[in-house]
Amino acid sequence: MLSILDREHTIAPPGYSRWLVPPAAIAVQMCIGEIYGFSVFNLPLSRAIGITKQAEGDWSVPTIVLCTYSLGLIILGLSAAFFGKWVEAHGPRKTMFASACLFCGGLVISSYGVSTHSLVLLTLGYGLVGGIGLGLGYIAPVSTLVKWFPDRPGMATGMAIMGFGSGAMVGGPLGVVLMERFRTSASVGVSQTFLVMAGLYFVIMNFGALIVRVPAQGWKPEGFVPATQAKKLVTTAHVAVDVAWKTPQFWLLWMVLCTNVTAGIGVLAQASPMAQDMFGVSAAVAGGFVGFLSIFNMAGRFVWSSFSDVIGRKGAFCVYFILGCSLYLLIPYTQRINSVALFVAVACVIISMYGGGFATTPAYLRDIFGTMQVGAIHGRVITSWSMAAVLGPQLVTNLSAYQKAHGVPKVEAYNTTMYLMAGILLVGLVCNLLVTAVDTKHHHDGAGA
Amino acid sequence: MTQTSQKSPSWLVALAWLIVAIPLGWGLYQSLMKSKPLFAAPVAQNAPAKAANK
Numbered sequence: 001m002l003s004i005l006d007r008e009h010t011i012a013p014p015g016y017s018r019w020l021v022p023p024a025a026i027a028v029q030m031c032i033g034e035i036y037g038f039s040v041f042n043l044p045l046s047r048a049i050g051i052t053k054q055a056e057g058d059w060s061v062p063t064i065v066l067c068t069y070s071l072g073l074i075i076l077g078l079s080a081a082f083f084g085k086w087v088e089a090h091g092p093r094k095t096m097f098a099s100a101c102l103f104c105g106g107l108v109i110s111s112y113g114v115s116t117h118s119l120v121l122l123t124l125g126y127g128l129v130g131g132i133g134l135g136l137g138y139i140a141p142v143s144t145l146v147k148w149f150p151d152r153p154g155m156a157t158g159m160a161i162m163g164f165g166s167g168a169m170v171g172g173p174l175g176v177v178l179m180e181r182f183r184t185s186a187s188v189g190v191s192q193t194f195l196v197m198a199g200l201y202f203v204i205m206n207f208g209a210l211i212v213r214v215p216a217q218g219w220k221p222e223g224f225v226p227a228t229q230a231k232k233l234v235t236t237a238h239v240a241v242d243v244a245w246k247t248p249q250f251w252l253l254w255m256v257l258c259t260n261v262t263a264g265i266g267v268l269a270q271a272s273p274m275a276q277d278m279f280g281v282s283a284a285v286a287g288g289f290v291g292f293l294s295i296f297n298m299a300g301r302f303v304w305s306s307f308s309d310v311i312g313r314k315g316a317f318c319v320y321f322i323l324g325c326s327l328y329l330l331i332p333y334t335q336r337i338n339s340v341a342l343f344v345a346v347a348c349v350i351i352s353m354y355g356g357g358f359a360t361t362p363a364y365l366r367d368i369f370g371t372m373q374v375g376a377i378h379g380r381v382i383t384s385w386s387m388a389a390v391l392g393p394q395l396v397t398n399l400s401a402y403q404k405a406h407g408v409p410k411v412e413a414y415n416t417t418m419y420l421m422a423g424i425l426l427v428g429l430v431c432n433l434l435v436t437a438v439d440t441k442h443h444h445d446g447a448g449a
Numbered sequence: 450m451t452q453t454s455q456k457s458p459s460w461l462v463a464l465a466w467l468i469v470a471i472p473l474g475w476g477l478y479q480s481l482m483k484s485k486p487l488f489a490a491p492v493a494q495n496a497p498a499k500a501a502n503k
């Protein structure tokens with residue numbers, strides 16, 4: 001019965017529209033992207049016993065964040081790296097189904113953990129089991145999309161990764177609405193919310209699994225003519241994942257993604273306090289700023305990655321790093337002239353490129369290593385994201401807190417962080433500029449570029 | 450590869466996109482509503498002084 005999940009049963013028949021594949025990817029990514037909106041549960045979970053306030057035995061917010069969000073992202077990276085070859089071998093449908101079972105199963109376990117006030121079950125559910133579902137779901141569509149869209153791989157992967165970026169925009173408000181529905185004088189409503197979300201996400205993710213297809217061997221888009229003149233940084237060969245990760249190109253791209261993510265976190269991790277401390281705006285306005293940033297985070301994934309189809313991946317990342325560095329250096333100036341509008345504009349562009357970097361990376365990997373195992377290679381590269389996502393916020397928030405604790409005026413306490421982010425982006429720029437074509441000796445079966 | 454009479458119907462493609470567009474659109478609407486204070490509020494009444502502000 002489960003053979004319907006096998007890769008062989010997902011080969012598209014003649015005439016199958018490739019435009020059915022992005023919605024499949026978006027469906028899965030939008031659900032697992034909920035992790036970015038998990039913060040709406042932090043406060044309620046910290047009052048699971050006290051309901052209206054923290055009581056003895058309640059979990060602290062840092063503990064909750066560590067056991068759910070942080071652990072989930074760490075496991076996402078590790079499982080994407082570990083299971084990458086399995087994903088390539090078994091195809092997107094089985095992977096998406098497995099992702100649905102694990103991510104939603106993790107929510108169910110977490111629900112039980114919340115209702116029994118078991119931190120172990122909450123951690124096991126959302127952090128571990130859910131984290132594996134996250135990793136599988138994140139890399140599931142990559143390889144498939146670059147094969148369906150050889151003419152526009154940036155646009156294709158941009159659509160999928162945009163779906164992940166939208167996860168917080170959908171999951172955050174959904175969580176709030178459901179908690180309000182289920183909250184009583186004896187319950188913060190989180191346990192029931194997790195259950196409902198598990199059910200909804202399971203249906204949506206399996207919708208994606210149902211409609212996804214892989215192109216038949218030798219399929220090409222109608223009218224597509226592969227470039228006759230070889231491009232130095234767009235290979236026609238393939239590199240196996242076990243070979244790829246030993247090449248200098250792999251580690252340079254690992255650093256490219258790591259620096260891009262870390263720099264974006266420089267704004268994301270403290271957007272609200274930055275706006276309040278630097279410009280004196282209210283918490284409500286700062287919240288509005290955070291909401292506005294999320295739109296640019298999502299849009300940047302599609303826009304910048306599509307743009308990379310025009311100027312190339314190396315060129316696109318040069319834009320992210322050079323423009324990003326310049327904009328970070330501009331932020332202290334926006335405070336000096338007290339321009340909230342300029343600050344918002346600068347932050348939005350920075351965040352758009354944070355998203356753009358995520359979405360451009362799979363296409364970059366396709367260009368350097370070919371399509372054969374690009375999903376598995378992507379899985380190993382995104383361990384850099386895991387590291388940056390956990391260490392980055394610690395770095396930026398502790399740095400500004402240190403500044404404030406040592407007498408630096410609040411309005412200037414973020415300047416050092418901004419300069420540090422600019423420096424990190426310069427490191428990323430150097431790494432990007434050093435990327436070259438992979439030596440032909442690494443090509444699969446010695447096929448030439 | 451030539452297309453055959455079994456080309457995916459346009460309505461199916463549109464439906465698939467609609468299924469993901471609805472929650473995406475709802476999420477985008479929620480974010481825009483959350484962003485409203487950013488545009489509704491006047492610029493900070495008291496611009497933070499550069500002097501020490503512990």
